[in-house]
Amino acid sequence: MPSSVMSTPNDLRPPAAVSATGLRKSYGDRTVLDGIDLDIPAGSVFALLGPNGAGKTTTVKILSTLIAADGGQARVAGHDLAASPDRVRAAIGVTGQFSAVDGLITGEENMLLMADLHHLSRREGRRVTAGLLERFDLVDAAKKPAQSYSGGMKRRLDIAMTLVGNPRIIFLDEPTTGLDPRSRHNMWQIIRELVSGGVTVFLTTQYLDEADELAxxxxxxxxxxxxxxxxxxELKRLVPGGHVRLRFSDPAAYRSATVALREVTGDDEALSLQIPSDGSQRELRSILDWLDSAGIEADELTVHTPDLDDVFFALTGSHRPNQPNQPEEAVR
Structure with a gap:
């Protein structure tokens, strides 16, 4: 199994919002991070996947200055993590696995408290608060205690609080854990809007479809x-199981293709052939060119590639998806 896939040449990629070389972290005799490298372009969504205890939250904590690495170097928003942690903190926002919302005060009061922590004037704090409450559709609930909010509303308020400081980079650690499908999709839309505005999003998640959709x-x-x-x-092409399926309505065309093509699996009843393929443009063109040259016409061509579940299981040795309601870091 390859350990990595081809990357875009560095001179064609946007400047890095986050870069790290050889990050290491241990707790006692347990090594959590064993020298990881990261290069995340500005204005993009980067997703970090892994089983429980893999080190996802530890990575976020290091890059957001909450804990120190044992080794390695990192730059966040252009600032050296070790030498300029205050500048890093001024450029980032963090939304953790567990909500930072104070349920005993209103949504508006949570926002104004965050504005005070960012040393905004009272007038500016109220202006920013009003704008974010409207942006996140929380105006009607602004005067209500946050403990009365639904899970999706609390998550929206959490991210709104993160945006008070106008961060260029946002770390979202398991942002949709425990949300219903509609709230998850609403959160996805919020993330897309943030990125379209130039924000870089570092996302950890155990929902593989979430990474596939956003990252x-x-x-x-x-x-x-x-x-x-x-x-x-690119990741889906790392694991076997991809194939192209050709379906025929003409039995004669099906038989001709079966005889001429090698390494195919035929379904005589469905008049379909399955050809191993990574789904790349080159392979598809080769199959289509062969059909044209042989004078064989397929009625339907479909490409089937492994999904991120297959990738996850192959790379981590997992047998079942992780339960998203479990704490991610077993070592803390």
């Missing part, structure tokens, strides 16, 4: 190391 690049963390990194499509 420009994905890294799979396992055993303290990055097992693979690339786009969702």
């Amino acid at each position: 420009d690049r994905i890294a799979v963390l396992n055993g303290g190391r990055i097992a693979a990194e690339g786009t969702a499509e």
Whole structure:
């Protein structure tokens, strides 16, 4: 199994919002991060996947200055993590696995408290608060205690509070855990809007469809190391099982293709052939060119590629998806 996939040449990629080399972290005799490298372009969504205890939250805590790494170097928003932690903190926002919302005060009061922590004037704090409450559709609930909010509303308020300081980089650690499907999709839309506004999002998640839906690049963390990194499509091509399916309505065309093509699996009843393929443009063109040259016409061509579940299981040795309601870091 390859440990990585081809990356875009550095001179063609946007400047890095987050970069790290050889990050290490241990708790006692347990090595959580064993020298990981990261290079995350500005204005993108980067998703970090991994089983429970893989080190996802530890990575977020290090890059957001909450804990120190044991080794390695990192730059966040252009600032050295070790030398300029205050500048890093001024450029980032963090939404953890567990809500930072104070349920005993109103949503508006939570926002104004965050504005005070960012040293905004009272007038500016109220202006920013009003704008974010409207942006996140929380105006009607603004005067109500936050403990009365639904899970999705609390998560929206959590992110709104994170945006008070106008961060350029946002770390979202399991942002949709425990949300219903509609709230999850609403959160996805919020993330897309943030990125369209130039914000960089570092996302950890155990929902593989979430990473597939949102991330420009994905890294799979396992055993303290990055097992693979690339786009969702690049990662899917790392594991076997991809194929092209040809379906025929003409039995004669089906028989001709069956005889001529090698390494195919035929279904005589469905008049379909399955050809092993990684789904790449080159392979599809080769199959279509062969059909044209042989004078054989298929009625339907479909491409089947492994999904991120297959990638996750292959790279981590997992047998079942992790339960999203379990704490991610077993070592803390």
